[in-house]
Amino acid sequence: MAAGTPLYRPPPPLLDDACALFLDVDGTLLEFASQPDRVRLPPQALAVIETLSDRLQGALALVSGRPLHELDRLFWPLQLPAAGLHGHQFRGSETSPGSTVPEALSHFKREALALARRHQGVMVEDKGSHLALHWRGAPHAAEQVRALAAARIGDIAGYRLQPGDHVVELVPADVDKGGAVRTLMRERPFLGRTPVFVGDDLTDEYGFAAVNANGGWSVLVGRRDDSHANYGLADPGAVHAWLRANAENPASAFSPPTEQT
Numbered sequence: 001m002a003a004g005t006p007l008y009r010p011p012p013p014l015l016d017d018a019c020a021l022f023l024d025v026d027g028t029l030l031e032f033a034s035q036p037d038r039v040r041l042p043p044q045a046l047a048v049i050e051t052l053s054d055r056l057q058g059a060l061a062l063v064s065g066r067p068l069h070e071l072d073r074l075f076w077p078l079q080l081p082a083a084g085l086h087g088h089q090f091r092g093s094e095t096s097p098g099s100t101v102p103e104a105l106s107h108f109k110r111e112a113l114a115l116a117r118r119h120q121g122v123m124v125e126d127k128g129s130h131l132a133l134h135w136r137g138a139p140h141a142a143e144q145v146r147a148l149a150a151a152r153i154g155d156i157a158g159y160r161l162q163p164g165d166h167v168v169e170l171v172p173a174d175v176d177k178g179g180a181v182r183t184l185m186r187e188r189p190f191l192g193r194t195p196v197f198v199g200d201d202l203t204d205e206y207g208f209a210a211v212n213a214n215g216g217w218s219v220l221v222g223r224r225d226d227s228h229a230n231y232g233l234a235d236p237g238a239v240h241a242w243l244r245a246n247a248e249n250p251a252s253a254f255s256p257p258t259e260q261t
């Protein structure tokens with residue numbers, strides 16, 4: 001779907017068992033809170049996600065800007081396939097956030113913390129190799145936060161700005177959620193399935209583009225006119241209702257692709 005399309009998008013159909021489901025977390029499964037470490041999953045949501053994951057033979061993954069250890073904490077006791085830090089981390093990968101932090105990013109962090117001290121409600125979230133500046137608690141400071149990030153990004157080699165909902169992140173330039181989806185789709189149990197990506201934010205557009213290019217479905221949570229998504233759900237409550245309907249939907253007779261011998 002091209003930019004400039006109407007705000008209204010139809011709700012996604014129910015999944016069939018040949019789908020692979022990729023879920024963003026904040027703003028998609030979780031309502032936003034002024035502090036990301038304070039949000040919690042609604043009751044019963046975990047059971048629905050587990051049922052649906054079983055139905056899809058494990059082809060349900062989280063694709064989030066959060067690091068993996070936070071995803072595991074939020075979804076405990078489930079340990080779902082996941083791409084953390086926008087696809088910088090995969091479960092079982094050797095990527096270690098914090099192991100390759102450029103000096104210029106550390107310098108920028110000190111400047112950002114100084115700005116946060118001047119504006120109560122601005123929050124600097126250190127994710128190791130990524131840095132997020134939140135202003136949900138300080139909307140008056142939005143322009144100053146954005147201006148500081150825009151002024152400095154050119155000094156931090158190999159990094160780009162990732163704007164989001166009341167946040168701007170500094171992330172490695174070669175990392176985005178589209179790459180995360182493509183990486184996961186190369187392996188079982190995702191391989192050969194129809195990819196479905198559900199997300200709310202600008203960073204999820206990379207995921208939408210990746211699934212659209214592979215004959216999948218892209219589902220925008222909330223409304224935005226400049227989105228690649230071809231379906232829409234109003235808010236996290238609507239996402240959970242859709243997941244519940246999918247978990248209760250009788251399984252179809254999908255056979256995953258067999259090994260080439």
Ligand SMILES: [Mg+2]
Nearest residue numbers: 024026027201
């Ligand atoms: Mg989100």
